[in-house]
Amino acid sequence: xxxxxxxxGVMTSGGDSPGMNAAIRAVxxxxxxxxxxxxxxxxxxxxxxxxxxxxxTARSVRNTINQGGTILQSAxxxxxxxxxxxxxxxxxxxxxxxxxxxxxxxxxxxxxxxVFSKEHNFPVIGVPGTIDNDIFGxxxxxxxxxALNTVIEAIDKIRDTASSHNRLFFVxxxxxxxxxxxxNTGIGAGAEEILIPEEDLGLDRLLDSxxxxxxxxxxxxxxxxxxxxKIGKNVFELAEYVKENLPFYDARVTVLGHxxxxxxxxxxxxxxxxxxxxxxxxxxxDGKRDLMVGMMNNEIExxxxxxxxxxxxxxxxxxxRISEILST
Numbered sequence: 001x002x003x004x005x006x007x008x009g010v011m012t013s014g015g016d017s018p019g020m021n022a023a024i025r026a027v028x029x030x031x032x033x034x035x036x037x038x039x040x041x042x043x044x045x046x047x048x049x050x051x052x053x054x055x056x057t058a059r060s061v062r063n064t065i066n067q068g069g070t071i072l073q074s075a076x077x078x079x080x081x082x083x084x085x086x087x088x089x090x091x092x093x094x095x096x097x098x099x100x101x102x103x104x105x106x107x108x109x110x111x112x113x114x115v116f117s118k119e120h121n122f123p124v125i126g127v128p129g130t131i132d133n134d135i136f137g138x139x140x141x142x143x144x145x146x147a148l149n150t151v152i153e154a155i156d157k158i159r160d161t162a163s164s165h166n167r168l169f170f171v172x173x174x175x176x177x178x179x180x181x182x183x184n185t186g187i188g189a190g191a192e193e194i195l196i197p198e199e200d201l202g203l204d205r206l207l208d209s210x211x212x213x214x215x216x217x218x219x220x221x222x223x224x225x226x227x228x229x230k231i232g233k234n235v236f237e238l239a240e241y242v243k244e245n246l247p248f249y250d251a252r253v254t255v256l257g258h259x260x261x262x263x264x265x266x267x268x269x270x271x272x273x274x275x276x277x278x279x280x281x282x283x284x285x286d287g288k289r290d291l292m293v294g295m296m297n298n299e300i301e302x303x304x305x306x307x308x309x310x311x312x313x314x315x316x317x318x319x320x321r322i323s324e325i326l327s328t
Contacts, residue, residue: 005099005284007037010056012070013044013077013105013112016261017129017143019269020070023104025061026277027127032058034285039098040072044105045080045112047072048089053096065270068146068263074105080112083119090120099123100284102277104142106130107309110292114305123289125280126305129273131260134178136311137303138294142276145268147174147260148185154256155189159222168210168221168242168249172235174260175226181260182226183319192221192327195238197228198315207245209327214248221249275300 010027012020024040031038038056041047054060064071079085093101100123103113113124128135131147151173162169171191173181179196186194192213193206206223213221225235239251265273276293279300283291292308294301303311 004287005036007039007096007098008281008284009039009041009048009053009093009096009098009101010072011041011044011047011101011103012072012074012129013103013109014074015106015130016068016070016074017131017141018068018146018261018263018265019142019273020074020104020129021061021064021067022265022270022273023127023129023142023277024056024070024072025064026274027102027281028056028061029058030278030281034281036281036285039096043073043075044077044109045085045089046075046077048092049077049079049085051092051095066264068265070104076108077112080116086116086119089116090122093122100125100289102127102280102284104129104277106132106135106141110305110309114290114309117290117305123284124305125283125289126292126308127273127276127280128292128294128308131181132175132178133180134175134313135292135294135308136313137292137301137308138296138313140268140272140295142269142273143261143265144180145272146263146266147181148188149266150260150263151181151185151256152188154254154259155185155191155222155224158254159189162222166250168223168251170223170225170235170239170251170253172225172227172253172255174256176228178228178313179226179315182224182229183315183323186224187319187323187326189222189224190326191224191323193223194323195223195225195229196315197226199320203241207242210242210246210249213327214246
């Protein structure tokens with residue numbers, strides 16, 4: 001293993017996800033293990049532009065593996081979208097003697113890193129951290145498992161009140177462009193219907209399904225809706241449509257929102273973050289660059305950032321079939 005690098009930077013960017021701190025911790029401690037300095041940049045790319053950084057040692061990340069959010073904070077930087085902003089960031093990295101960066105985030109983070117790497121010949125490695133699980137090149141992203149458990153716990157509680165009052169609940173979960181959270185939590189929580197961007201159920205089919213549920217003797221129902229579902233303009237409009245056409249249903253809406261991002265990371269996310277981040281540092285030390293690390297079939301692998309950005313992580317069609325069978 002080459003040890004030509006003397007200092008590696010790490011940052012988190014975009015939406016936060018549970019397990020980002022575990023990833024930061026693993027980067028820092030892997031650097032310490034290989035006797036490489038590590039520096040953390042606050043607020044993602046904006047921190048690189050402002051030179052807002054802090055040295056990180058093995059002891060400075062103690063007691064962080066169990067914390068949600070990110071100790072380095074996160075932000076989206078409009079300035080980094082300009083050549084001038086990226087030039088400022090490059091100058092600051094050179095000034096601090098940083099030889100390479102590990103970027104923890106999603107597709108926006110990787111897009112910025114890829115452009116920066118090409119413009120300034122600067123090595124970067126991406127670590128996928130997003131609750132949406134919508135990154136190509138990995139079966140699981142950091143934070144996804146925790147978000148699933150958070151949603152399941154919330155839906156279980158909603159079902160208690162739905163059953164007590166014979167109500168129909170529309171539960172909106174995150175997933176603007178991908179329905180991974182909705183599909184998996186819908187099956188896990190026993191939802192009667194699951195609405196995701198990848199599959200257009202259609203209003204008529206939804207009404208037919210709810211009517212069949214009523215005739216089958218169901219006195220309450222849960223419909224899990226991904227925020228990117230295209231049936232209605234929004235979940236509230238969808239609920240009103242059902243009320244108008246199926247007046248026997250007392251339809252209510254719950255939007256889970258940002259509670260899905262918070263909380264202590266699950267054991268799965270802590271281990272995943274640790275495995276991916278150790279590999280990220282080792283790839284840099286081996287002279288590799290412009291890659292994303294991911295987990296495929298429980299093995300840690302890597303693909304180019306270009307593949308990660310252009311590829312599509314598809315919904316498991318078998319889960320759609322299973323959800324239809326089990327909602328009978």
